[in-house]
Amino acid sequence: MxxxxxxxxxxxxxxxxxxxxxxxxxxxxxxxxxxSPYDVFYQIRDFVLQLWNMGFKAIDRFVGYFLLGAAVVVPVFVVLRLLSYRR
CATH class of the missing domain: 1.20.5 (Single alpha-helices involved in coiled-coils or other helix-helix interfaces)
Known part of the structure; x- marks a missing residue:
């Protein structure tokens, strides 16, 4: 062979x-x-782009939640540290 x-x-x-x-x-x-072959190519391209964009939307949502929580947690932490520092 x-x-x-x-x-x-x-x-x-x-x-x-x-x-x-x-x-x-x-x-x-x-x-x-x-x-047509172009339709198949464009469908694959659009599918990959949608996956890519969904991934970044998930990251954007995560960062948004993180910043929203940090806007409350960080000032409370600083105030609590200042109050405990005086003692």
Whole structure:
């Protein structure tokens, strides 16, 4: 078995025929749904961007909660430290 055949996993002719059949079937499905390769690319891109933005929205929400809590906790801490320092 040659390196090329081992890399492909089968003989080149059989791989070519498999790819031909699968490409034809995928083409039929994409045509049925009215998709183009650009549509698939843009859908993947939009999905990744939405995940990216959701991640930063979660971080933004966390930082917002942190700052909201710190606006109360830090002054109370400072006041309590000042009151305990006098004693």
């Amino acid at each position: 040659s390196e090329f055949t081992r890399f492909l996993g089968d003989t080149p002719l059989r791989i070519f025929l498999k790819l031909l059949v699968v490409s034809f079937l995928v083409g039929i499905v994409m045509s049925y749904f009215g998709w």
